[in-house]
Amino acid sequence: MKRKMEVSELIFKIVAYVILIIFALLCIYPMLYALGSTFSSAAAINDRVVILWPMVGENGNYTLGFSGEAFVKAFTDSMFWVSYANTLFITFIGTIWCMVYSILGAYALSKKRLLGRHGFNFFLVFTMWFSAGIVPQYLNYEKTGNAMAAIVGAGSMYDIDLKWLIVLAMGMNATNIILLRNAFEGVPTEIEEAARIDGATELQVLWQVYIPMSKATIATVALFFGISRWNGYFWASKVLGEGAKGQSYSWPVQVKIRDVINRETDLVNVFNTDDTHLYGKTPAEGTSVLYAMVVLAIIPILIIYPFIQKYFAKGVNMGGVKE
Numbered sequence: 001m002k003r004k005m006e007v008s009e010l011i012f013k014i015v016a017y018v019i020l021i022i023f024a025l026l027c028i029y030p031m032l033y034a035l036g037s038t039f040s041s042a043a044a045i046n047d048r049v050v051i052l053w054p055m056v057g058e059n060g061n062y063t064l065g066f067s068g069e070a071f072v073k074a075f076t077d078s079m080f081w082v083s084y085a086n087t088l089f090i091t092f093i094g095t096i097w098c099m100v101y102s103i104l105g106a107y108a109l110s111k112k113r114l115l116g117r118h119g120f121n122f123f124l125v126f127t128m129w130f131s132a133g134i135v136p137q138y139l140n141y142e143k144t145g146n147a148m149a150a151i152v153g154a155g156s157m158y159d160i161d162l163k164w165l166i167v168l169a170m171g172m173n174a175t176n177i178i179l180l181r182n183a184f185e186g187v188p189t190e191i192e193e194a195a196r197i198d199g200a201t202e203l204q205v206l207w208q209v210y211i212p213m214s215k216a217t218i219a220t221v222a223l224f225f226g227i228s229r230w231n232g233y234f235w236a237s238k239v240l241g242e243g244a245k246g247q248s249y250s251w252p253v254q255v256k257i258r259d260v261i262n263r264e265t266d267l268v269n270v271f272n273t274d275d276t277h278l279y280g281k282t283p284a285e286g287t288s289v290l291y292a293m294v295v296l297a298i299i300p301i302l303i304i305y306p307f308i309q310k311y312f313a314k315g316v317n318m319g320g321v322k323e
Helices: 007-038 042-046 069-075 078-109 117-129 134-152 163-169 174-185 189-197 202-213 215-231 234-240 253-264 283-320
Strands: 055-058 061-064
Touching (some): 007 283, 042 055, 069 283, 078 117, 078 163, 078 253, 117 174, 134 163, 134 234, 163 234, 174 215, 189 202, 202 215, 215 283, 234 253
Antiparallel strands (some): 055 061
């Protein structure tokens, strides 16, 4: 028999659902606005008549409609697709690299027989409490880039393809390693002992026992790394952008979009003193192309996330709670 809901409980649920609905609308509105602006005319964007739905027209006469001009300009911009390919490379190769050493590190830290295990775990957590700061971190990346250049015989870091620096030097994340370590610690030791009795090596135990039994957490951490690499802007802009000696061909899509913002929006007077525009005669024309690029940039995440969503909650719970 169903329990009769008390008035206070009913009120709480109503308030909670209302707040959640409002929060969900606040989260989804920017994406809907970007989508509406993508299919709106430049004049409608310039006059700020776009609120949610696409608007077309000019000179104050605007109606609901669609304009594909922004998408055409975005699709015909070869540098946008070069940056898109760079982002795919950084995300795919970078996620694989991050997962390889994160899994190996988490597996080692999960073993009680590891000499100095508590010290290694402490230093790992310590990096979450205190960070060196932006300047030392940049100097570290610069030294790493120069070391990579010396290995291949180049003069400086700017003489090599700096996408590899972003892949190799910017993948560490202590939180994700801890999630994987906790998930590995939850694997029953009896299963590992049975595998060793059958003659399994250390790598076979990891590959055939720990990884299959922790696939939910591994999928979740891979999603975290993938989104981080796909949306990565700050360090990519610092390494590849300012002072990068002509390495705009290595820009990921987020840095490309930021460059469009600097050139085509109201910030043009600050960042672009020559007052030239890439996609039209006015900033509004470039703004509509900018929204088209934003929409194109989020499509892969929207496609991949539904396939990994079923692992998300389970993976965080398994890796985030230590039994």
